[in-house]
Amino acid sequence: MTDPTLSPIPAPTDPDWTAIGALPIADAGGGLMPLGLATPTLRTLPIYHALGVPGAVPECWAREAVYRRLLTVARRLPAGLGLVVLDAWRPYAVQRYLYDTLMGLIEIRYADHDEAERRHLARAFVSPPSVNAERPSPHLTGGAVDVALCDADGVLLEMGSAFDEACAASHTVHFEHAADSEAARTCRARRRILYHAMIEAGFVNLPSEWWHYSYGDQMWAWYRDTPQALFGPSAPDSLEARFQRSLGLPQVR
Template sequence: MRPYHHIPIVECGEALVEIPLQIFAVESPHPYEKLGAIYGEYSPYYLRQSVVENLITAQNYLELLHPHWRIQIFDGYRPVTVQQFMVDYSFATAVQARGLTEAELSPSQREEIWDAVYQIWAVPSMDEKTPPPHSTGAAVDVTLVDDAGQIVDMGSPIDELSERSHPDYYANHQHPEAQQYHVHRQLLNDVMFKAGFQRNPREWWHFCFGDQMWAWLNNQTNSANNFTARYGRIL
């Protein structure tokens, strides 16, 4: 259970719509599809209508600050089957990175690796009360592309299983490029927050609007708030 799972979901029925990719930068083919993930009816470049509208607003804010910069869409809607695929892939990758084999893992090793995976990945739950954020069409993973078309260096890649993924990791770090990385992360957060999004406290790239995490984060900022989620699981 995540702390936001107690937030009630009052599904509003808003449709998933395609992100107008001509406005943004995009990685093609999609990184998870390249690994073999099968999305089915909707591509990863779909989100709820209001989420798409807010994303366009964030892009407009970015351009006011940095003309010709773009928000790059890494991943949007993700069915639970893809969530399961990526959780399993991340576990296998983490096992390999440690020089281990899954069949020979001790219980403590297995527990440590799963804990690392679930620090980043939401549980692929089919419970309607605890949907993975991306499976609601309300969460999007993004980064920035500069006016030369280059991906802006955030100090760590999207989906990395380490503390470097935490948004403020470089705020007071001794790395020579730490302040630059932090400024880039703050710029991304600023334009997304101004457009109504909330950022995942564990992932500099993950932003949400209208799901349980978004409601919970809004409630954390002010004890008088009583936000509920408007988007539940799609598939």
């Protein structure tokens, strides 16, 4: 087996969000699964709940196809490494909060930029909130996940930038071109391990975020040159929905 630390991460193709949003969605169905019940090889840290983000949930939820691929990644990692899921399905309220917060800070930092430029800067790190069934925010589908590496004790490893850090170092290939230092080599090796393991399991990466991978959503379909996405908007099952089904009533999410 080829050492993943020796294989460079390929130069990325920036996403064409207009083309991505135009792809049809033939939702393959299937509810969301709680990832916290996974084996010790796959760990979860619901990061937004831990950070106190309003509306964040204390569990990581994803589609079954995503869940099983994450398990595959976790089991194939080199000895001593583990996979940590920081976020997966995300409520609309959280997406709205993240986007509005980042846009507010960008408007302060880049006051000399026009609105289109500021939105472009924000889009690299947070998708505009959308519950539109034809163009949902990726994390609303249960197909997008944010992941990191940890050691055998569950300690998160340094990856060269913090999760959700809106800076150049967060771009997946940053350390393919960074100055050659011991710290840079370590981060480059870890990002390569994570990238190649996720790609081999069928995911695609958002080039501006080393932590963001997708399976089944519109971005995944665009990068894989697939004619349609597999997953539209979703949400964890609720007690109300179960009562509605049992009574034969129309279900409203």
